[in-house]
Amino acid sequence: MRVATSTLYNQSKENISRKNREVLDKNSLISSGKQIRKLSDNPVDASRVAALxxxxxxxxxxxxxxxxxxxxxxxxxxxxxxxxxxxxxxxxxxxxxxxxxxxxxxxxxxxxxxxxxxxxxxxxxxxxxxxxxxxxxxxxxxxxxxxxxxxxxxxxxxxxxxxxxxxxxxxxxxxxxxxxxxxxxxxDTAVIDETNNRLDFVEKRAGALPGEETVLTAMVDGATYTRQGLAHAVEMAMERASAEKGEGTDYRVSWNEAEETFTIAEENGPDPAKLDRVGVLFRSGDNRHKSVGAFMGFPTDDIATEPSRQPLVSRRGVQWGIFNSLFELKSALExxxxxxxxxxxxxxxxxxxxxxxxxxxxxxxxxxxxxxxxxxxxLTISHDANRSKLEDTDVVRAISDLKLKQFGYESSLASTSRILNTSLLNYLK
The missing domain is CATH 1.20.1330.10 (f41 fragment of flagellin, N-terminal domain)
Incomplete structure (x- = not known):
């Protein structure tokens, strides 16, 4: 079958162009260091690389x-x-x-x-x-x-x-x-021990004559207390002391979170109050140096209330902690x-x-x-290794492939040159 010269030319041109593109592609892989340069190169791996x-x-x-x-x-x-x-x-x-x-x-x-x-x-x-x-x-x-x-x-x-x-x-x-x-x-807690576990207080029963008062000492159990817990412990200690040597009074000691104050009073109830007066001795009490009152925010002066159901209220802003301890130490030194x-x-x-x-x-x-x-x-190293496998060029392999593609391209040029090496003199021989 006779093949037209133009057909040989076109086919040779296409073959050389394809070989040239392959060389350029391998060269681009090496120069860019990436085997996925656009989504169309490998859509599946490209999406995985984006996720990584x-x-x-x-x-x-x-x-x-x-x-x-x-x-x-x-x-x-x-x-x-x-x-x-x-x-x-x-x-x-x-x-x-x-x-x-x-x-x-x-x-x-x-x-x-x-x-x-x-x-x-x-x-x-x-x-x-x-x-x-x-x-x-x-x-x-x-x-x-x-x-x-x-x-x-x-x-x-x-x-x-x-x-x-x-x-x-x-x-x-x-x-x-x-x-x-x-x-x-x-x-939020205070440590109560032998240095601060006592509270001197006074009871005057209802109808008693002036001077007929009983001085009692409440002994608070040593422990680490929250404010609510300390209020309960002081209440129990006062009631024990009152039951043993006093009027057997029920007390109400509570912590007011909103006002940051402690209160001490005779318990309210349907019966008339047992006491006309209740007081706390900070200055004149025998145990003022071991008083729990400082932790309850009470002043160092003796305080009392009549009638007894009117509560004794500590100062606002009872604070425990480093600053309070340092302020108290400074005051004690002064x-x-x-x-x-x-x-x-x-x-x-x-x-x-x-x-x-x-x-x-x-x-x-x-x-x-x-x-x-x-x-x-x-995790970063692991993910980067996975990304590199998908995206980065295997340079050694790419160079080897480039050499093969260059050899193929040069061979195509040589064979095409021989095939298309025609002139009028060839027909005159």
Missing amino acids: KTTMSDLSQLQRNVATGSLWLEGSEESMVRVKEMVDRAKELAISMANGMANPDDLQTGALEVEGLIKGVLDLANTRMDGQYIFSGTRSDVRPFQADNDDLPSSISYVGNASPFRVKIGPQSDMVVGFAGEEIFSS TNDKEGLHQSISRLGADHNNILSSISEAGVRAGRLDSRNDLLKD
Whole structure:
């Protein structure tokens, strides 16, 4: 069959063009390093690569979250360790001043040192990381602890919230990395022991003559109490004392959360009150130096009420915790109150244990974040390896293929040159 020259030319041209495209394609694989450069190259693998990249982006964000959480925990732990050191120094000072050997100048010097410790703890309680307050809960833009007087504070209030700061560490999980300042610098519990477990009170029965009063001492069971629990324990102690040596009175001792006050009164009931008068002895009582009254927010003066069912109310804003302990210690030093110093030792010991627990909690959280960070790194490496298998060029194989394609292209050029090497002289021979 006779083949026209134009047909040979067209076929040769197409063959050379195809070989050239194959060479260019292999060369592009090597230069770009990607075997999927557009969706049409491999639609299935391209979609898998897109999904892997999305997952890796999410993992990268989680790693940044974990890094932020680690930074917060590191700052929190460092601040709390320094606060613990200040609490320990305050306790050491209280012990040294309570031995009866300190003179008035020593006591005043100690009070000035405690004032410095109060300011130091306040500064640490308002620690910031990257411009954010780490002890404000989720109100990290608000300074959490504010003093009534920056130069000479006598009270400190917390204005953060009770929701600790969290970071997302997994698709369906987050983790607390911040602290609500109240749980560290304030306390929901009080330790009652031999230094603060007594309450002197007076009963005057109904119809008794002036001066016919009974002075009693309530002995509160030693334990760690919440405010509600302390109210109940004091009530039980007063009723035991009254039953043994008094009028056998039923008392009502309660904690008002809204007003932050304790109340003491004779229990209301259908029967007439047994007492005309009930009072608490803080100044004149034999056990004023071991009184639980300070933990209930009562003033140091004796107080009483008539009729007895009118409650005795403690001061507003009963606070337990580091700042309160330091204020009480400063006051005891300024007034040479040896009993107050002994109570401060007990209080500061409880504060030490409370903040030590928070330091341990920060360490546990930091360990968990480290484990999470290791897991996220491993997942990122695994996903990147899978993406690379699908998307990246096998350079060694691609170079080998390129050489083969180049050889084929050069062979096509050579054979075409021979086939199409025609001229009029060939027909004249």
